[in-house]
Amino acid sequence: MDTQPADDLPRYGLYIDGRWSDAASGKLMSVNEPAHGRPMAHVASASAEDVHRAVRAARRAFDSGPWPHTPPAERARILHALADAIEERSAEFAEIESRNLGVPLRKSTFIDVPWSIEHLRVFAELARRQPYEPLPWTDVPSVSWNFVWREPIGVCGQIIPWNYPMLMAVWKIAPALATGNTIVLKPASYTPLTAIMLVEAIHESGLLPRGVVNLVTGPGGEVGEAIVRHPDVDKISFTGSTEVGRRIMELASATVKRTTLELGGKSPSLVMPDADLDLATDGVLFGMYLNGGQSCEAGTRCFVPESLHDEFLERLVARTRTLRIGDPLDLETDVGPLVSEKQRETVEQYIAIGRAEGATLATGGHRARVPGFERGPFVEPTIFTQVRNDMRLAQEEIFGPVLAVIPYRSVTEAIEQANVSNFGLGAAVWSRDIQAAIEVAKRIRSGTVWINDYHILLPHAPFGGYKQSGIGREHGVYGMMEYTETKHIHVDLMQRRDGRIWWDALLPPVE
Numbered sequence: 001m002d003t004q005p006a007d008d009l010p011r012y013g014l015y016i017d018g019r020w021s022d023a024a025s026g027k028l029m030s031v032n033e034p035a036h037g038r039p040m041a042h043v044a045s046a047s048a049e050d051v052h053r054a055v056r057a058a059r060r061a062f063d064s065g066p067w068p069h070t071p072p073a074e075r076a077r078i079l080h081a082l083a084d085a086i087e088e089r090s091a092e093f094a095e096i097e098s099r100n101l102g103v104p105l106r107k108s109t110f111i112d113v114p115w116s117i118e119h120l121r122v123f124a125e126l127a128r129r130q131p132y133e134p135l136p137w138t139d140v141p142s143v144s145w146n147f148v149w150r151e152p153i154g155v156c157g158q159i160i161p162w163n164y165p166m167l168m169a170v171w172k173i174a175p176a177l178a179t180g181n182t183i184v185l186k187p188a189s190y191t192p193l194t195a196i197m198l199v200e201a202i203h204e205s206g207l208l209p210r211g212v213v214n215l216v217t218g219p220g221g222e223v224g225e226a227i228v229r230h231p232d233v234d235k236i237s238f239t240g241s242t243e244v245g246r247r248i249m250e251l252a253s254a255t256v257k258r259t260t261l262e263l264g265g266k267s268p269s270l271v272m273p274d275a276d277l278d279l280a281t282d283g284v285l286f287g288m289y290l291n292g293g294q295s296c297e298a299g300t301r302c303f304v305p306e307s308l309h310d311e312f313l314e315r316l317v318a319r320t321r322t323l324r325i326g327d328p329l330d331l332e333t334d335v336g337p338l339v340s341e342k343q344r345e346t347v348e349q350y351i352a353i354g355r356a357e358g359a360t361l362a363t364g365g366h367r368a369r370v371p372g373f374e375r376g377p378f379v380e381p382t383i384f385t386q387v388r389n390d391m392r393l394a395q396e397e398i399f400g401p402v403l404a405v406i407p408y409r410s411v412t413e414a415i416e417q418a419n420v421s422n423f424g425l426g427a428a429v430w431s432r433d434i435q436a437a438i439e440v441a442k443r444i445r446s447g448t449v450w451i452n453d454y455h456i457l458l459p460h461a462p463f464g465g466y467k468q469s470g471i472g473r474e475h476g477v478y479g480m481m482e483y484t485e486t487k488h489i490h491v492d493l494m495q496r497r498d499g500r501i502w503w504d505a506l507l508p509p510v511e
């Protein structure tokens with residue numbers, strides 16, 4: 001932590017009440033470029049005092065500003081304009097995402113940036129919907145009109161992780177804005193840059209009233225907790241580890257905040273005996289190694305029929321060894337570095353745990369050496385086989401390129417074992433028999449099941465977890481609902497005293 005670093009790297013402040021400013025302490029923290037293991041920018045390191053300023057601005061914008069009452073069509077227009085502004089800077093967003101996270105440019109260019117734009121556009125369309133739902137019948141013996149009105153919740157604290165920085169920022173901001181809320185966004189300390197660029201685009205567009213979107217950077221234990229504790233914050237939306245999710249639930253309970261939590265995973269990929277093995281091989285690897293395995297929904301446990309085990313493993317290993325590890329900015333690169341040296345240490349600990357538990361290392365398991373990137377935290381894509389589902393390797397979230405292959409004897413056993421997990425976020429079924437695959441999907445306890453695909457998170461389809469993978473859903477109408485309060489409005493249409501027998505419970509009948 002530095003107040004005035006000596007280099008000339010870009011510096012970014014906090015965005016509060018429509019203005020960029022330094023942290024009250026004047027402190028900055030450096031942001032790394034993992035491939036090179038060196039800083040690429042500095043960002044303000046906020047404290048509780050700055051959070052208070054941001055929450056006050058968001059509160060004011062909600063309580064007395066125009067945003068919550070802005071007509072849906074106007075909100076839609078603004079979200080589309082933001083999507084346009086980001087689209088114009090697509091290449092820049094993709095490059096910064098790759099440099100800051102270490103994710104290959106091919107992925108940031110073809111997934112992170114276009115999916116972010118698409119999510120903004122879908123929420124722009126959803127914003128047009130009238131937040132109104134008539135109730136078709138009533139129980140009162142008088143004539144009345146009853147309807148449900150959806151209102152924005154208020155000030156939303158949004159805390160995001162480092163693994164999909166841009167997409168996560170959009171997943172939080174877009175539904176909150178579409179429904180008329182105001183925001184205090186806290187990006188992850190490792191990867192704040194594309195969220196900052198997003199807020200820059202909002203600022204430059206001049207489309208949102210002051211205080212509607214605020215951004216604070218700084219350490220989660222201080223800044224994140226200050227947001228969650230703040231009595232003027234009405235809702236917390238968090239994506240990150242289950243451990244921090246638990247802490248947030250605990251803190252949010254003091255003021256009974258609405259909370260949406262999208263947490264960890266240990267998702268199963270079930271290869272059925274009739275699977276197309278070419279498709280399943282690439283599918284399992286795509287489910288596992290996209291983003292270097294740093295995805296909450298990654299398919300980290302692969303269940304394979306015993307009868308196919310050796311053949312399938314051979315295919316997996318051969319294909320894994322073709323993955324090119326290297327410079328994230330090279331379009332030929334398939335796997336970049338992990339986000340940090342700390343994350344590499346975690347992954348290496350789990351590789352050691354896997355060996356100690358008696359699993360067989362089929363490929364990988366070591367640091368990868370990339371010429372010119374000696375300081376980057378690269379790890380070879382790794383496969384363990386003969387894993388038992390009760391091993392730590394199969395039960396704990398590693399968040400790196402480590403696949404556990406688990407042989408099974410019957411489909412029933414595979415489903416039962418797949419469900420033996422504290423998590424329940426994603427899953428995949430690989431089969432030629434779609435009807436049978438749907439039956440398997442129905443028995444898997446997780447929020448999303450892909451059949452013959454992986455990682456498809458449609459902006460219209462609900463995404464979230466069973467069990468300790470989270471609470472609530474993001475995306476589409478389900479995600480919108482998480483940002484609204486539900487109000488029943490009852491309108492008496494008779495406007496007469498007589499006939500209201502329920503009033504007689506208190507008042508003498510009128511003669």
Ligand code: NDP
Nearest residue numbers: 160161188189219220221224225240241244263264296399
């Ligand atoms: P965290 O859950 O610690 O961080 C996620 C976000 O929460 C970050 O913005 C972080 O800030 C913030 N935060 C941290 N502590 C608190 C707190 N006490 N109160 C409020 N906010 C807080 O994830 P890590 O980055 O530490 O990763 C650790 C592990 O979590 C990974 O190895 C992986 O297993 C899992 N993980 C899961 C993710 C998922 O999508 N399910 C995403 C990321 C991680 P800051 O960055 O400043 O610490």
